[in-house]
Amino acid sequence: MDAGVEIDKVVKTYGSAPAVDPAVDHVSLSIPTGQFVALVGASGSGKTTLLKMVNRLIEPDAGSVRIGGEDVLSADPPTLRRRIGYVFQGVGLFPHLTVSENIAMVPSLLGWRKAEIAARVAELLELVDLPAETAARRSGALSGGQQQRVGVARALAARPTIMLMDEPFGALDPVTRDALGQAYRALHDALGLTTLMVTHDVQEAILLADRIVVMKGGRVLADDTPRALMRGHADPDVEALIATPRRQAERVRALIEGRV
Amino acid sequence: MNPQIAAAFAVLPRYLGWHVALSASALSLGLIIGLPLAVAAARAPRLRWVSLTLASLVQTIPSLALLALFYPLLLAISAALAPLHVKLPALGFLPSLLALTLYSILPILRNTVAGLRGLDPAVVEAADGIGMTWAQKLARVEAPLAAPVAMAGVRTAAVWTIGAATLSTPVGQTSLGDYIFSGLQTENWVFVLFGCAASAVLAIAVDQLLGVVEVGLERRDVRRVIIGAATLAIGAAAALMPLLAGAGAKDRYVVGAKNFSEQFILAELISGRLRSAGARVETKEGLGSAVAFRALQSNDLDVYVDYSGTLWANVLHRKDIPPRAALLAELTRQLKTRYGVTVLGSLGFENAYALAMKADQARSLGVKSLDDLSGRAGQLTLGADLEFLSRPEWAGLQKAYGLQFKSQRSFNPTFMYRAIEGGEADVISAFSSDGRIAADHLVTLSDPKGAIPAYDAVVLISPKRAADRRLISALTPLLGAIPVERMRDANLTVDRDADKKTPAEAARALAAAIP
Numbered sequence A: 001m002d003a004g005v006e007i008d009k010v011v012k013t014y015g016s017a018p019a020v021d022p023a024v025d026h027v028s029l030s031i032p033t034g035q036f037v038a039l040v041g042a043s044g045s046g047k048t049t050l051l052k053m054v055n056r057l058i059e060p061d062a063g064s065v066r067i068g069g070e071d072v073l074s075a076d077p078p079t080l081r082r083r084i085g086y087v088f089q090g091v092g093l094f095p096h097l098t099v100s101e102n103i104a105m106v107p108s109l110l111g112w113r114k115a116e117i118a119a120r121v122a123e124l125l126e127l128v129d130l131p132a133e134t135a136a137r138r139s140g141a142l143s144g145g146q147q148q149r150v151g152v153a154r155a156l157a158a159r160p161t162i163m164l165m166d167e168p169f170g171a172l173d174p175v176t177r178d179a180l181g182q183a184y185r186a187l188h189d190a191l192g193l194t195t196l197m198v199t200h201d202v203q204e205a206i207l208l209a210d211r212i213v214v215m216k217g218g219r220v221l222a223d224d225t226p227r228a229l230m231r232g233h234a235d236p237d238v239e240a241l242i243a244t245p246r247r248q249a250e251r252v253r254a255l256i257e258g259r260v
Numbered sequence B: 001m002n003p004q005i006a007a008a009f010a011v012l013p014r015y016l017g018w019h020v021a022l023s024a025s026a027l028s029l030g031l032i033i034g035l036p037l038a039v040a041a042a043r044a045p046r047l048r049w050v051s052l053t054l055a056s057l058v059q060t061i062p063s064l065a066l067l068a069l070f071y072p073l074l075l076a077i078s079a080a081l082a083p084l085h086v087k088l089p090a091l092g093f094l095p096s097l098l099a100l101t102l103y104s105i106l107p108i109l110r111n112t113v114a115g116l117r118g119l120d121p122a123v124v125e126a127a128d129g130i131g132m133t134w135a136q137k138l139a140r141v142e143a144p145l146a147a148p149v150a151m152a153g154v155r156t157a158a159v160w161t162i163g164a165a166t167l168s169t170p171v172g173q174t175s176l177g178d179y180i181f182s183g184l185q186t187e188n189w190v191f192v193l194f195g196c197a198a199s200a201v202l203a204i205a206v207d208q209l210l211g212v213v214e215v216g217l218e219r220r221d222v223r224r225v226i227i228g229a230a231t232l233a234i235g236a237a238a239a240l241m242p243l244l245a246g247a248g249a250k251d252r253y254v255v256g257a258k259n260f261s262e263q264f265i266l267a268e269l270i271s272g273r274l275r276s277a278g279a280r281v282e283t284k285e286g287l288g289s290a291v292a293f294r295a296l297q298s299n300d301l302d303v304y305v306d307y308s309g310t311l312w313a314n315v316l317h318r319k320d321i322p323p324r325a326a327l328l329a330e331l332t333r334q335l336k337t338r339y340g341v342t343v344l345g346s347l348g349f350e351n352a353y354a355l356a357m358k359a360d361q362a363r364s365l366g367v368k369s370l371d372d373l374s375g376r377a378g379q380l381t382l383g384a385d386l387e388f389l390s391r392p393e394w395a396g397l398q399k400a401y402g403l404q405f406k407s408q409r410s411f412n413p414t415f416m417y418r419a420i421e422g423g424e425a426d427v428i429s430a431f432s433s434d435g436r437i438a439a440d441h442l443v444t445l446s447d448p449k450g451a452i453p454a455y456d457a458v459v460l461i462s463p464k465r466a467a468d469r470r471l472i473s474a475l476t477p478l479l480g481a482i483p484v485e486r487m488r489d490a491n492l493t494v495d496r497d498a499d500k501k502t503p504a505e506a507a508r509a510l511a512a513a514i515p
Helices: A047-054 A076-082 A098-105 A105-109 A114-128 A132-136 A146-156 A174-191 A204-207 A226-230 A236-255 B001-044 B047-061 B065-084 B093-117 B123-129 B134-171 B178-184 B189-218 B222-246 B261-276 B289-297 B308-314 B324-339 B359-365 B370-379 B391-402 B415-422 B469-478 B485-493 B502-512
Strands: A007-011 A024-031 A036-040 A062-067 A084-088 A161-167 A194-199 A212-214 A219-225 B254-256 B280-286 B303-307 B342-350 B353-358 B380-384 B407-411 B426-429 B442-444 B454-462
Touching: A007 A047, A007 B342, A024 A219, A036 A047, A036 A204, A047 A062, A047 A161, A076 A105, A084 A194, A084 B123, A098 A105, A098 A114, A098 A132, A098 A146, A098 B380, A105 A114, A114 A132, A114 A146, A132 A212, A146 A174, A146 B178, A161 B134, A161 B426, A194 A204, A194 B324, A204 A212, A204 A226, A204 A236, A204 B001, A212 A226, A212 A236, A219 A226, A226 A236, A226 B454, A236 B415, B001 B047, B001 B093, B001 B178, B001 B189, B001 B222, B001 B502, B047 B093, B047 B426, B065 B093, B065 B134, B065 B342, B123 B134, B123 B178, B134 B178, B134 B189, B134 B280, B178 B189, B178 B261, B178 B280, B178 B415, B189 B222, B189 B342, B254 B261, B254 B289, B261 B280, B261 B303, B289 B303, B289 B308, B289 B454, B303 B308, B308 B324, B308 B391, B308 B454, B324 B342, B324 B454, B342 B469, B353 B359, B353 B415, B359 B442, B380 B415, B391 B442, B415 B426, B426 B442, B454 B469, B485 B502
Parallel strands: A036 A194, A036 A212, A084 A161, A161 A194, B254 B280, B254 B303, B380 B407, B380 B426
Antiparallel strands: A007 A024, A007 A062, A212 A219, B303 B454, B342 B454, B353 B426, B353 B442
16 A cells, blocks of 8 residues: 555535535545645534545545555455554543553554564654653553654554544644644654645644645635745635735744844 | 341351342343443444333332232243243242343443443544454453443442342242241341341442452452452352252252241241151242242142132132032132142141231120121221232122221231231231230131131142152141141241241241141
8 A cells, every 4th residue: 555545526415415515525636655735724624524534434425535546445444544544633542551552552453463562662652752661651641742642653553654634733732732743744754654634723734744735615725835825825715824824934034034 | 146046047058049149140141131232222322212211111110019020921921932832930030030130231231331422532533543343442442441330330230139139039039038028927027137137248248349340440450350350259159059059959849838927837847847758848938829829830839838718719719608618629629620739638727817806996896796897897997918908808708798997008917916906907807827816815706697718728739749759648647737726826936026936946846746
């Protein structure tokens, strides 16, 4: 599955179709291997639904999602999900298990040998910059930032090539959030991952992603690089979304250069 | 030690063994049904509503009634399955087990559903998101996280089951309730308290050990879980040992007794004779009147003593009242041909229903017979035992003498005598062999119109044992050997307040007078 994600005209409607507008309405995206894509938009824009259709937590009513050319609907969902990392705002660490047991979960589901799992857990703790002594702790004893580091480590444990992230750092304070974002981007590059990240924070998207997809009402409004979007966009909604970070950035630059 | 307490301890191993066997089986069955049902119900709102509503409904049925209802239900099922040659025992372990199992389901179901539904949705999403199958999610995430809440339900179920198991005595299952029911009948409060205390101690011990398991599950402390579970298992095994020691003997005679002192004494008397003949004996005490005959007829009992008039009216549904000897002869013939039940013979005394009054009140009102009573009944209160008012004998009496009392109250037989003593009843439905009639200065009213049939105490033998020589030769010497005075004396030694004897002691005294 060393290949990108092909999303082809997917539709998803909650409730009965004519009465309700689709949550995702004929969206197509082609994500090549190694790309970091941010899905941005307001609540209800359909970005989370789109993300969850990639690992079949939600199934499309129409259209298809292919990973490495294989339709995800033809795969066994648990098997599919074990090959795709999934990180979300709620983190969802298993509170009855230790940090290392949490990280070891997918390898153990896949039947890895004990020694192999132990080595992988140690490697991942280092990778996400957690001290080794946290391994034996339960998740309740960790800070929010540490918990999400464990969440990322758990998602990466079985060496997936694709990572799905749903507001992964949304519940964290700004400093932790920035640190974790930067750390994850470094991992993305180092491990050659393909990442699809949902966020409502345009600034985060601009700073981390290679490509930004703006959604509204289940449709794609814009799909471009951060650099291109910063130069301006014809759609007024997209322009409004970009305006704030652009103005903030200009203000900061002016401050740094001593012009104000 | 107090002889009453010594007598209570003597039967403790058997009572406790059965109580543990019954409660443990019911709780296990409750878990086997309740846990999977809870897992399914946690996911399906409609199933959840239906199962929780039904389980709650079961709880609203008084537990004694629930146990009692399984008797006719199992009889009906047996009748329906008769073509397949399947016969379910309608008395004893099976109905008790089924009723207690139903009783135990609600707390298990409700708590397990609450535990599963109370899980952090993020944890469930994570389990799905990382690729757990349905079974893996249940085993690795949902079950361990819901276990402490579910375990609290199991504790509740255990305490309820152990408590309610005392009520299995009236459907013929030996339990710690035997102390309570027989104690209540014979006013042996030591037995009643002993039974309550024994079941309370058992319930508390089980609850505390399950509590250790619960804390272990909560703290992920495997050691505690193992200690709690192992102690429970060892305790249960130890309690069951006396039963296993007695098991395996096929030629065991089951002697029945209804729910009053005379019956307890006669059951002990019969058991004693069978034991002397080298037989193994088990008793089922405190049975309802109708239950006892049906149990004998279906071979759940082998032998018990009943009364000719009772059988005449309640089993044969006869309204005519022939003379004593003719009634007995006709009854013997009919029970044999219709039910295959053998009437071995009369013990030699009658225990008739007789309306009784305080001697001084009867004298001052000038009441000697039921005829005299009919004019006075409107000013008087009738105290009856629990079944009298619904029996055909009462209908016959009312019809013959036009008895209309000011009010009618039902009592447990023991409390009926208390009631007339305390003035809460003026007339009671006494038994003519009851020693308390003389002891409490009561007089029985004569029945000039012959509205009440004769009540010869007769030994009944089940169809299965009809040709059992050992049984018949052991019991034949009892026939005609117990005059009513001797029975009254025996009854009084058990019923009186001072220098009380146990039914077994009274039976030994009675046996000593029989050749």
